Amino acid sequence: MPKPTATITVNAKDKKVERIKRFLELSDYEVKVIVDPKATDTLVTVGTTPLKNPTLAQIAAALDLLLPRKRSAYDLVVIGGGPAGLAAAINARSLYDLTTLVIEQYAPGGTAATAVNQIDNYLGFDEGIAAEDLCHRAVLQAKKFGAEWLPSYSVSAFKPSDDPKTTKHEITATNPDDPNAPVSVTASLVLLATGLVPRKLTQPTAAAFEDEGVYYYALPADAEGVTAKDTILVIGGGDSAGRAALMFSAKGAKVVMLIRKTLTTDMLKVISDQITADKNITVVEGTEAKEFKAATGPNAKLTVTTTKSASYTVAAVYALISADPRTKWIEDAGITVVRKDPADPAGLVATGLDIFYDDIRNGTFDSKKHANELKHLTDMGTNKPGVFAAGDVRFRAERRIATAAGEGTEAALSMHNFLKANPKVLDAEVGRAAPAYYLA
Ligand SMILES: Cc1cc2nc3c(=O)[nH]c(=O)nc-3n(C[C@H](O)[C@H](O)[C@H](O)COP(=O)(O)OP(=O)(O)OC[C@H]3O[C@@H](n4cnc5c(N)ncnc54)[C@H](O)[C@@H]3O)c2cc1C
Structure with a gap:
């Protein structure tokens, strides 16, 4: 069954819009963001009536989920x-x-x-x-x-x-x-x-890009717009990082994985085997991200340098590096x-x-x-x-x-x-x- 759709009309995309978009996606909606420079309010339409500058609680009520x-x-x-x-x-x-x-x-x-x-x-x-x-x-x-x-x-x-x-x-x-x-x-x-x-990246330069190029979750919706022209950096050596790499690669993207230890140290064999066989994925072991800088150009959001002095200009970074209570x-x-x-x-x-x-x-x-x-x-x-x-x-x-x-x-x-x-x-x-x- 096709998913219900929701539309967000904004004058510019920002973190707040991203938060609403993810909330709707996690509530099983297909989301369209329309950027209209003339818009003075954020309008979220989940049914027929647009909600003006809504809080998440108001959107949740309109979705009638629970x-x-x-x-x-x-x-x-x-x-x-x-x-x-x-x-x-x-x-x-x-x-x-x-x-x-x-x-x-x-x-x-x-x-x-x-x-x-x-x-x-x-x-x-x-x-x-x-x-x-x-x-x-x-x-x-x-x-x-x-x-x-x-x-x-x-x-x-x-x-x-x-x-x-x-x-x-x-x-x-x-x-x-x-x-x-x-x-x-x-x-x-x-x-x-x-x-x-x-767990979040501790490099101070990563913080400015959170939700705007650096993400701590990889959703199926994130892979939708990815193309063969994109390079995606996945940081982490666990199952989640491995699955994210395979998800982006399946859309044709080039994926670079930065892993502190080795590919097989913490990952399920069934996943690491698929990564090894995947030509779109480059695994760089024994290394960590060091610095994050904005990049310009098509398909380039940021440049990440590593502790091995390599540098990657990428469309997005997905850091899936464990979790804490x-x-x-x-x-x-x-x-x-x-x-x-x-x-x-x-x-x-x-x-x-x-x-x-x-x-x-x-x-x-x-x-x-x-x-x-x-x-x-x-x-x-x-x-x-x-x-x-x-x-x-x-x-x-x-x-x-x-x-x-x-x-x-x-x-x-x-x-x-x-x-x-x-x-x-x-x-x-x-x-x-x-x-x-x-x-x-
Ligand atoms: C990327 C990734 C891939 C995974 N893949 C798999 C897989 O393939 N198979 C599998 O079995 N497991 C997988 N897992 C693990 C699985 O998602 C978790 O084990 C499971 O979600 C745990 O469920 P939970 O209800 O305990 O916690 P969660 O699913 O984490 O839910 C806890 C909820 O509590 C809310 N919350 C936290 N603090 C507060 C607060 N103070 N007030 C109100 N709400 C709060 C949070 O927002 C969250 O929604 C994966 C995890 C990740 C991150």
Whole structure:
């Protein structure tokens, strides 16, 4: 089925237009940008009525993707609208009838919606499915079951309750388009499903080009306008970088890959083999980008010099160099995160036995001292009662779409078990009778 279209009319392209365009693309729209030097406003048309200088929240409402927020107290607030958060919301609504709000700082679907590749191993899709299509279906499914949505709001403050009998967690979210009007809600249960944030280039000259030549995601839409005349620089040696290189090469572009180690150090063999066989892709190993400068001319946006003194004039740079959790606000709220694991980035949320990670590793864990906490421990539960974590942000997550969705589903089940043990939590908070099975 063809995608619905959206049109953005602007007098000049800038970062704000780019942000709106990506938001629409991630919401499964085909986007046309019309540059009209006479235009005095940014007009975004998703249906028939143009929206004048809209915020992302207004565009989201016009798209009618999920149900708008209706209340200020919920059974469950899900923070993060990726596969983990959406799976939890779908299960919490469809199986357990929990009033559910999903707060998403950008577009629904999370990182998965930006994954460049077709997913061939997702259960039930015998011909494979593009990650963005999978996420879009999940959004429609969450809406069908009545999950509500607060899009383009980022949770910045969180006050979890310590009392399992009367959990009333307080959550505040802000919108960069309207920073003076934060939204505050309460919830009996909270799911932290905030995923990871792409790591940015540290070279000072790269910052000026962010979203204007230097990108930290490679979307299928990015490859649409690419031609054989373009050279694309991909920085990174992981699977994502490899897949991006293959995606641009498939459009005929010349691709240069800058890899700090070697092609095979961190990449799946099935991807590195395709890259080795691809004549459009040049792999430069043992090197890093050093400096970024503007370039002029057709198909030239910037020139990048490397630590090996080579220089490349390219149409765009895609830096896909790992990702980190952004969990300071979660840690500040008293949720335990793991800081010292040698294999994982610091700051992933601890669940289950990992809430005692440091003690267990140091050999000082005392099970008698923690007997009460151990009694209530669940795989997806954090150290605060009624607060759960799932997906990439969780320590020990496998960081795949299918596992994130599985963890979201498992988190919903853990919440159900928590509610069975603490049935008063629900009706006290939302002001309606809890479903009978929680009180049984
Ligand atoms: C380029 C790339 C390619 C990939 N390819 C594959 C693949 O082929 N197969 C595969 O299985 N996996 C792939 N992955 C991994 C996969 O995308 C992740 O494992 C999966 O998306 C994790 O889901 P999640 O719900 O935990 O987090 P995410 O998908 O990251 O979603 C988290 C959401 O939380 C939101 N958020 C964060 N902080 C806040 C806040 N404070 N307030 C509100 N919202 C917030 C974010 O905006 C985001 O939408 C790929 C990842 C990348 C980057």
